Amino acid sequence: MARIQYRYVKGSVAIKDIKVMPCPFCGDTDKISITSRKDYNRLYKAHGSATIALTCERCRLDMYEHDFDDFDYVTKVRILVDKWNRRAGE
Numbered sequence: 001m002a003r004i005q006y007r008y009v010k011g012s013v014a015i016k017d018i019k020v021m022p023c024p025f026c027g028d029t030d031k032i033s034i035t036s037r038k039d040y041n042r043l044y045k046a047h048g049s050a051t052i053a054l055t056c057e058r059c060r061l062d063m064y065e066h067d068f069d070d071f072d073y074v075t076k077v078r079i080l081v082d083k084w085n086r087r088a089g090e
């Protein structure tokens with residue numbers, strides 16, 4: 001699955017106004033990627049549901065948003081990033 005690589009900005013990864021904290025496992029900030037909107041939409045059309053994954057490309061930590069309610073892409077990204085950031089803050 002192709003992923004978007006988000007840019008590294010001052011200790012966090014910026015996705016519009018969404019900030020992703022460093023990887024909770026290895027602390028990396030510049031190798032964090034997330035399922036692209038294009039892939040999400042393609043899977044959603046094909047299967048009627050889709051999962052978004054947030055991945056640290058350095059240590060391969062994956063976190064998924066499995067909620068199959070009809071949230072749009074950005075809402076799912078926000079839910080997943082909130083989970084990631086809570087883990088990162090522990």
Ligand SMILES: [Zn+2]
Nearest residue numbers: 023026056059
């Ligand atoms: Zn990591």
